[in-house]
Amino acid sequence: MSSNDLLIETANVSKIFCRNLKRSMRYGAGDIARELLGRRRPRSLLRKDEFWALKDISFSLRRGECLGLIGANGSGKTTMLKIINGLIKPDQGCVTVRGRIGALIALGAGFNPILTGRENIYINGAVLGMTKSQIDRQIDRIVDFAELHEAIDAPVRTYSSGMYVRLGFAIYTALHTDVLLIDEVLAVGDVAFRSKCYSAIGEMLKSTAAILVSHNAEALLRICNKGLVLDKGRLIYAGDICAALNAYENEIGKRFSTQDYLRHCRPCTGYRVSLPRRHVCHGEQLPVDLDLEFSEPTGNVYQRVCVHNRQGKLIGEWNNSPAPQRLSFPRGPSRVCVVLERILFRPGKYVLSVMMHGEGGKTILGHAHQVGTFHVEGDLSVKCEFALPAHLEAA
Amino acid sequence: MVYSPQSELSHPVAMIRAMVADIGNGRGLAWRLFVRNMRAQYRQTLLGFVWVLVPPVATTALWVILKSHRVINFSSPNGVPYLLYVLCGTILWGAFMGSVRSPTLAISSAREMLGKLRFPREALLMTQVGHVLFSFLLQLLLLLVVLLCYRHPVSSTAVLFPLGVIALMLLGLSIGLVLTPIGMLYKDVGRAIDLCGRFWMFLTPVVYQPLSGRTGEIVSWVNPVAPVLTVTRDWLLAGNTAYLPGFVVFGAAGMLLTIAGLLAMRLTMPVIIERA
Numbered sequence: 001m002s003s004n005d006l007l008i009e010t011a012n013v014s015k016i017f018c019r020n021l022k023r024s025m026r027y028g029a030g031d032i033a034r035e036l037l038g039r040r041r042p043r044s045l046l047r048k049d050e051f052w053a054l055k056d057i058s059f060s061l062r063r064g065e066c067l068g069l070i071g072a073n074g075s076g077k078t079t080m081l082k083i084i085n086g087l088i089k090p091d092q093g094c095v096t097v098r099g100r101i102g103a104l105i106a107l108g109a110g111f112n113p114i115l116t117g118r119e120n121i122y123i124n125g126a127v128l129g130m131t132k133s134q135i136d137r138q139i140d141r142i143v144d145f146a147e148l149h150e151a152i153d154a155p156v157r158t159y160s161s162g163m164y165v166r167l168g169f170a171i172y173t174a175l176h177t178d179v180l181l182i183d184e185v186l187a188v189g190d191v192a193f194r195s196k197c198y199s200a201i202g203e204m205l206k207s208t209a210a211i212l213v214s215h216n217a218e219a220l221l222r223i224c225n226k227g228l229v230l231d232k233g234r235l236i237y238a239g240d241i242c243a244a245l246n247a248y249e250n251e252i253g254k255r256f257s258t259q260d261y262l263r264h265c266r267p268c269t270g271y272r273v274s275l276p277r278r279h280v281c282h283g284e285q286l287p288v289d290l291d292l293e294f295s296e297p298t299g300n301v302y303q304r305v306c307v308h309n310r311q312g313k314l315i316g317e318w319n320n321s322p323a324p325q326r327l328s329f330p331r332g333p334s335r336v337c338v339v340l341e342r343i344l345f346r347p348g349k350y351v352l353s354v355m356m357h358g359e360g361g362k363t364i365l366g367h368a369h370q371v372g373t374f375h376v377e378g379d380l381s382v383k384c385e386f387a388l389p390a391h392l393e394a395a
Numbered sequence: 396m397v398y399s400p401q402s403e404l405s406h407p408v409a410m411i412r413a414m415v416a417d418i419g420n421g422r423g424l425a426w427r428l429f430v431r432n433m434r435a436q437y438r439q440t441l442l443g444f445v446w447v448l449v450p451p452v453a454t455t456a457l458w459v460i461l462k463s464h465r466v467i468n469f470s471s472p473n474g475v476p477y478l479l480y481v482l483c484g485t486i487l488w489g490a491f492m493g494s495v496r497s498p499t500l501a502i503s504s505a506r507e508m509l510g511k512l513r514f515p516r517e518a519l520l521m522t523q524v525g526h527v528l529f530s531f532l533l534q535l536l537l538l539l540v541v542l543l544c545y546r547h548p549v550s551s552t553a554v555l556f557p558l559g560v561i562a563l564m565l566l567g568l569s570i571g572l573v574l575t576p577i578g579m580l581y582k583d584v585g586r587a588i589d590l591c592g593r594f595w596m597f598l599t600p601v602v603y604q605p606l607s608g609r610t611g612e613i614v615s616w617v618n619p620v621a622p623v624l625t626v627t628r629d630w631l632l633a634g635n636t637a638y639l640p641g642f643v644v645f646g647a648a649g650m651l652l653t654i655a656g657l658l659a660m661r662l663t664m665p666v667i668i669e670r671a
Contacts, residue, residue: 025580028670032576032663038404085513086398088669094399106511110428114435126427127514129420 005098007179007209008061008084012093015079015233016046017053024049042092053079054233056093061209061226063178068224068241069213070248075230077213081105081181084211099178102128102208104201107168113157117148117167120156124171138174145200146170147193166193173200180210198222215311217245221383242381249310249349264356264366267295270333271366273354275374282347282378282387286340290354292366293333301327301365302357305338307350308370315345315385346387347378403662414517414661421515428522433529447530448537451485458602469603472633476545479538483628484601486534487563491620492592493527494567498575498660499585502667510668517657527564550634559627562642566623566649572656576663579671600625605638619645 018024027047034040046052054076061067069077082088084095085103110127111120121142125135135142143152146166156164182201201223204210214220220227220241227244229237229251237247264271270293280286288305307316318340320327327336351373356366380387403410437443458481461467471480501519502509509516542549571588578584599620605611615621615638622641629636636642 024670028580028666029577031666031670032580035402035404035662035666036576036659038402040400040402042400082510083398086396087510087513087665089398089400089665091400094397097396097398101513103512106507109508109512110431110505112431112435114438115431119431119434123427123431126424127508127512129514131423 004062004064006060006062007098008059008211009096010060010084010093011058011095013054013057013080013083013090013095014052014092015054015076015083015088016043016050016091017079018047018050020049023047044092052233054083054090054230055235057228057230057235058093059226059228059238061211063209064206065226066205066210066212066224068220068227068244069211069230070220070227070244071230074232076233077230078183079233080230081183081211081213084179085181097179100129100176101179101181102172102175102177104169104172104180104182107165107172108156109168111156111164111168114155116154117146117152117156117159118143120167121171124168125174128171128175130174135174142167142170142174145173145196162190162193169197169200173204176207177204178208180204180208182210183213184215217309217311218384220245246348263368265364267298268356268365269293269295271356271368273352273368273371275352275372278373279375279377280343282376282380283342283344283389286343286374288338288340288352288354288372290336290338291333292329292335292356294329294331297331298329298365299359301329302359303327303336303338304355304357305340306353306355307340307345308353309385310349310351312351315350342389343376344387344389345376346382346385347376347380349373349375410658410661414658417515417661418517418521421518421521424514425518425521425525428518429525429529432522432526444533447533451482451489451534452537454485454602455482472604472629475632476547479541479545479547479632480628481602482538482541483632484624486531486538487560487624487627488596488599488601489534490527490531490560491563491567491624492596493530494524494564495571495588495592497523497527497568498571498656499578499588502575502579506671509664516661516664520657520660524564524568531560547632549631552630552634552636556627556631559623559630559642562646562649563620563623563627565653566619566645569649569652569656572653572660575656575660576667579667595620615641619648623649 018027027050031040057076057080059067069080071077079088081103083090084097085101085105086097108120108124110123112123115123118139121139122132122135126132130138143149146152146163146169148163148167148170151159151163156167159167180201198219201210205223210223212220212223224241227237227239227241227248228235229244229248231251236251237244270291272291274289274291276287276289290303302319302321304317304319306314309315318338351370353370354366354368355364357363358365440446455478458467458469459478462469462477469477471477498520501523502516504523505519508514509519574584574588578588595618598614598618600606601624605621605625606614615625619641622638623645625638626636626642629638
């Protein structure tokens, strides 16, 4: 086969799910009857309690390409993988898959806890479609990859969960497929093993068309070159992975209300956070205005300004704790401005939280959780949250 | 491969070809799974395979004791010891019920895998049938030992015994396969099989001789297992049999229905994975 054949093609794929178990069983019985009579056809009308788990999804993927499926929980990513894998049927549209499919979905499926690691390699390999002689040839490599030399002849129920998934993943490295489906299994093992997994996957990607489902923006940026954003089963963006991630972040951004959660306690009687500039270029400064009001003069006040990414992960913080910048306020209203000097985050959207503690950090005076969002602009292509400022010098 | 909402039945030739290919490809997997289950089942036991012999031995002992105390007055055909007759009957019945249960067991024991990975599903069924066959062969060994102990003469029709066993197992398999698609959705079916199995055994001449007269005739035509089991046992123990027509009809029906059932299982698998 040539290096860039079209391996996956989906055309207007739609899938209907039912929310009610009893009714789902009844519909299922109907589906079985229609299937057996050969009368199952595309459906476009929803019955009671049904909803579109996927609606009109079309894309195509060639060998060497990797598509990142992005979306909140329940947006239909796994359903899409199941349809491509041929486990469930679409209710509309059709999927064409060429070549052998490998699904990195259930690590260690079919493992029996009583049997040894070695025996389980043969079983899992057989489930994945390998013959005994193929496994015989690869078993040393698999054991090497899993780094389980001492434990390979012990029952897998004595394995730690990390060892279990390591063995599960290692078996996949012996598999040669044309289409690879990966569903959030990369977050396994310790850091060293994870990077080994990534390079193994990188190796597999050269000769496959792959689809990766993940919430990890870093992994998506590193592995994928195309992105597809799903929202409640609908396609909201398809294209380049960077743009897809931004589209996804914007989409969930709409659901965040600013001034999300703001509270203050005595002696603080007023607390407002505002961002005079919501768009900054990479490397520029970002001023944060705090309007405060106190019913009595305060001692030293401890301020924390935190930045979260769209997944809610804390990625940056400033505070005045050990610094000589003592902050104390008189009775009545006052205003301070915290200037975050150089914003070095990757271009994208970020959320700001501010916390204010009393002397010693024990009491909370004010808590402004996710009160403002700002955009970092620029065309840097870093894959992680931070873009380090640097320049090249002739050595 | 193309996946669309259309029923696979619209391309029957392609479907049958794919099924035959899957059965071929699934043999290796079926063998692996069979060995896995065997090892896992017996590695943690002391008595190991002896457990396979316990059910027919216990059942036979019960009936023989009941008969010796004249609680029942069941008889066996002329020249065949009652113990031998009942032991053979329960072993055959076990193979039949095992076959009935194997399709549901095959799917429910691998539900996790079925929902996540694509592999020849026929392998699961082959594994399960393998277990039934394994237990049967082990029990048959016991039966042969008892036969030798009794110095019971084996007639020439005994060569047909394997054919009878195959017919009996296919009949069981076909019933199991027919019930599977709905049985996977509604758990009622599994419960009904377990409950009915007990009564069914008493409606079948397992521990007694087929009833004579009109009642016996009706039973043997209403209950498909009755003639198949009786003929199989008669071939081994008695030599001559009077139920051949029923055997032929139900044996053939079982075979055809098994093939149809395999196709049905294949067709309905996506629905089962999605809904069950």
